[in-house]
Amino acid sequence: MLTGKLLELAALRYTPAGIPALNFRIVHHSQQVEAGSPRLVECEMPALALGQTALLLAGAKPGDALRLTGFLAAKSLKSRTPVLHVNEIEFLEGIDHGI
Amino acid sequence: MSILRVAIDIPLPRLFDYSSDDALPEDVGRCVRVPFGSGEKIGVITALTLNSDQAADKIKPVREILRSLPTLPADWLALTKFCSHYYQYPLGAVMAMALPPHLRRGKTPRRRAPSSAATTPTRAQTPQPKLLPEQAGAVDTVAAKFGQYAAFLLHGITGSGKTEVYLRLIEKLLAQGRQALMLVPEIALTPQLEARVAGRFPDARVVSAHSGVADAVRARGFLDALEGHADILLGTRLAVFTPLPRLGLIVVDEEHDASFKQQEGLRYSARDVAVWRAHQLGIPILLGSATPSLETFYHARQDGGRYHLLELTQRAVAEAPPAVRCVDTRREKLQDGMSAVLLAAIEARLERAEQSLIFLNRRGYAPVLCCPACAWVSRCRRCAANLVVHLADQRLRCHHCGFETAIPKHCPECGNLDIHPFGRGTQRLEESLSARFPTARILRVDRDSASTPAKWQAILETIHGGRADILIGTQMLAKGHDFPILTLVGVVGADAALFAADFRAPERLFSQLMQVGGRSGRALLPGEVLIQTEYPAHPLYQALVTHDYARFATTQLAERRAAGFPPFTFQALLRAEATRLEDAVDFLKLAAKHARTIATEQISLYDPVPMRIQRIMTMERAQLLVESTNRPALQNFLAAWSDRLYTIKMARSLRWHLDVDPLEF
Numbered sequence: 001m002l003t004g005k006l007l008e009l010a011a012l013r014y015t016p017a018g019i020p021a022l023n024f025r026i027v028h029h030s031q032q033v034e035a036g037s038p039r040l041v042e043c044e045m046p047a048l049a050l051g052q053t054a055l056l057l058a059g060a061k062p063g064d065a066l067r068l069t070g071f072l073a074a075k076s077l078k079s080r081t082p083v084l085h086v087n088e089i090e091f092l093e094g095i096d097h098g099i
Numbered sequence: 100m101s102i103l104r105v106a107i108d109i110p111l112p113r114l115f116d117y118s119s120d121d122a123l124p125e126d127v128g129r130c131v132r133v134p135f136g137s138g139e140k141i142g143v144i145t146a147l148t149l150n151s152d153q154a155a156d157k158i159k160p161v162r163e164i165l166r167s168l169p170t171l172p173a174d175w176l177a178l179t180k181f182c183s184h185y186y187q188y189p190l191g192a193v194m195a196m197a198l199p200p201h202l203r204r205g206k207t208p209r210r211r212a213p214s215s216a217a218t219t220p221t222r223a224q225t226p227q228p229k230l231l232p233e234q235a236g237a238v239d240t241v242a243a244k245f246g247q248y249a250a251f252l253l254h255g256i257t258g259s260g261k262t263e264v265y266l267r268l269i270e271k272l273l274a275q276g277r278q279a280l281m282l283v284p285e286i287a288l289t290p291q292l293e294a295r296v297a298g299r300f301p302d303a304r305v306v307s308a309h310s311g312v313a314d315a316v317r318a319r320g321f322l323d324a325l326e327g328h329a330d331i332l333l334g335t336r337l338a339v340f341t342p343l344p345r346l347g348l349i350v351v352d353e354e355h356d357a358s359f360k361q362q363e364g365l366r367y368s369a370r371d372v373a374v375w376r377a378h379q380l381g382i383p384i385l386l387g388s389a390t391p392s393l394e395t396f397y398h399a400r401q402d403g404g405r406y407h408l409l410e411l412t413q414r415a416v417a418e419a420p421p422a423v424r425c426v427d428t429r430r431e432k433l434q435d436g437m438s439a440v441l442l443a444a445i446e447a448r449l450e451r452a453e454q455s456l457i458f459l460n461r462r463g464y465a466p467v468l469c470c471p472a473c474a475w476v477s478r479c480r481r482c483a484a485n486l487v488v489h490l491a492d493q494r495l496r497c498h499h500c501g502f503e504t505a506i507p508k509h510c511p512e513c514g515n516l517d518i519h520p521f522g523r524g525t526q527r528l529e530e531s532l533s534a535r536f537p538t539a540r541i542l543r544v545d546r547d548s549a550s551t552p553a554k555w556q557a558i559l560e561t562i563h564g565g566r567a568d569i570l571i572g573t574q575m576l577a578k579g580h581d582f583p584i585l586t587l588v589g590v591v592g593a594d595a596a597l598f599a600a601d602f603r604a605p606e607r608l609f610s611q612l613m614q615v616g617g618r619s620g621r622a623l624l625p626g627e628v629l630i631q632t633e634y635p636a637h638p639l640y641q642a643l644v645t646h647d648y649a650r651f652a653t654t655q656l657a658e659r660r661a662a663g664f665p666p667f668t669f670q671a672l673l674r675a676e677a678t679r680l681e682d683a684v685d686f687l688k689l690a691a692k693h694a695r696t697i698a699t700e701q702i703s704l705y706d707p708v709p710m711r712i713q714r715i716m717t718m719e720r721a722q723l724l725v726e727s728t729n730r731p732a733l734q735n736f737l738a739a740w741s742d743r744l745y746t747i748k749m750a751r752s753l754r755w756h757l758d759v760d761p762l763e764f
Binding site: 015016017018019021048050051073074075076077 | 471490
């Protein structure tokens with residue numbers, strides 16, 4: 001599971017069998033505890049949504065806050081960079097405003 | 100009682116003797132019904148003799164000599180006999196192939212009242228364009244040889260008016276009361292040519308012969324030709340076997356075209372058979388092309404060569420040949436396979452309401468579907484080839500065996516949904532261009548979009564009517580068409596053919612690009628050809644840029660001479676296929692063993708090797724090449740060898756054939 005803000009969103013595309021697919025990047029900010037001391041964490045993650053989640057995400061804009069659930073898989077045989085494949089997507093709009 | 104020697108369509112190289120009480124010498128060439136095994140077959144009487152090699156008690160009487168069917172003339176019998184010998188194929192099978200299906204089955208096609216109404220719309224007689232001096236010279240030179248054998252190569256650049264030369268010659272010939280035979284490479288081209296010929300000669304009887312003609316019509320056309328009622332016979336390769344008693348001239352248009360060579364059964368080259376036939380009948384033959392085959396060009400070039408060379412170097416209508424330019428794609432990041440220069444050129448045509456043609460000789464959406472996660476690729480389960488992605492109808496298809504299946508939802512190996520089509524076919528190019536030029540009318544022309552003659556006709560009408568702005572086409576569009584407002588040809592993805600294993604690949608690529616380039620600027624608008632390549636300095640492309648076929652051909656011939664390839668050697672290929680590769684190779688090894696016992700030192704024998712596409716339709720394929728610098732020596736060898744091939748004991752699934760003068764390896 002990963003929360004973060006949507007950084008960039010590619011155009012919605014379709015696999016040859018007609019399944020919607022959407023590549024995007026998410027930027028994550030949080031505070032964590034490491035070896036007993038707190039620290040700030042920031043990272044970016046390439047992600048991929050397929051099927052219904054892709055359609056759901058297609059309406060999102062950069063900056064939108066998201067909570068993603070899914071799994072990691074290598075980008076391809078050649079490039080072993082992990083990509084977050086999204087199974088569930090939750091829009092976290094409004095949550096930040098309450099703080 | 101006499102003995103009839105009958106050719107029967109069975110796969111054995113022999114004739115069969117039958118007895119008859121009432122056979123006459125003039126029955127030679129007639130079809131005959133004979134008992135064969137437990138059944139009955141239709142054969143052709145090839146000779147009448149008094150004695151037989153077969154034991155007298157084995158000779159059965161014929162059932163019936165089919166005297167209501169026309170007699171096949173002696174020159175036709177000689178022609179089929181020559182083909183049987185030269186291509187090492189049983190005479191009965193040669194004849195069966197050369198006859199229309201009706202006659203083959205011993206049926207008389209129903210007669211039609213003779214009428215001059217052609218099946219294609221005939222226009223009023225078109226005014227004759229004025230001949231350029233070179234055209235007039237060519238017409239005169241050939242016409243001077245009417246009535247005697249002479250072979251001519253009419254080498255004319257695209258748009259130089261070769262067809263007009265043919266028509267003028269046919270006109271002169273018809274005036275002498277003789278028949279003309281015109282061979283064209285493709286059915287797709289015949290309706291246009293038919294209309295043009297019929298328009299020019301409204302009083303002549305024009306008969307078409309190609310596989311698109313219905314059987315009954317073809318049989319009638321065959322009889323019309325045989326009985327001398329047809330004046331002009333127009334057809335694809337099989338038309339070369341039509342008997343024509345008053346034949347006075349043979350024209351082979353686009354003589355370099357590979358479709359003149361049949362790739363199954365009797366593997367004949369209609370061009371070569373036509374040359375033999377012209378020689379047999381003592382008439383001139385005219386081979387026309389913008390890019391002659393190297394074999395033909397070689398014969399026309401040698402001093403005192405076998406063919407006379409006639410050259411047309413000027414375009415008949417357009418001012419200048421199209422400007423050909425290479426676009427270097429090494430440094431550029433292409434947009435969907437197209438360079439900025441090409442896209443700008445298309446845009447300029449759109450603004451001027453002219454047509455562009457993007458040539459990509461690969462149909463489908465993409466040549467293969469891959470899984471980037473596990474490296475699965477869409478292989479055909481029956482062939483050593485990939486299944487091609489056809490996105491429009493959601494299918495994966497094998498272009499070799501016809502196998503097809505739905506596009507899988509996910510990778511069959513690892514389950515990944517995000518599988519990708521790799522590479523680019525015409526459908527994908529169409530998609531990219533539609534996205535890029537949303538208002539342009541884009542028309543894809545390949546064997547999928549023009550799957551029936553009606554669809555093909557509709558496409559041609561759309562193009563001619565100016566109702567398409569950008570054409571995306573395979574080789575279907577490369578030949579013979581005149582599209583007056585087409586001014587740009589873009590060539591995409593030609594480089595692959597530069598490095599093909601076949602020694603004829605450069606020759607084919609050159610002629611294909613020259614042909615397709617010739618589609619641009621045929622009328623009054625100047626044409627431009629842009630070739631995208633990573634090898635802009637390659638001699639082949641440089642020869643295209645300078646329109647210098649002769650230089651290209653001369654370089655190629657020098658290379659062929661050095662390497663000992665045709666036309667400097669003569670080749671034959673023994674191919675074998677079986678369900679197991681070992682069976683095919685074992686057969687070829689045995690064949691090679693036989694060959695060594697009869698081969699003279701003039702024959703070079705190679706080793707059996709698997710073919711380039713090793714498996715097609717679950718059959719494993721291998722081949723054995725035989726070569727000689729002496730054609731008669733090779734012919735003698737092949738005759739002796741093929742007799743022995745029939746005696747080799749072989750695996751049940753094994754099939755073999757000999758291909759004399761093979762074009763494909």
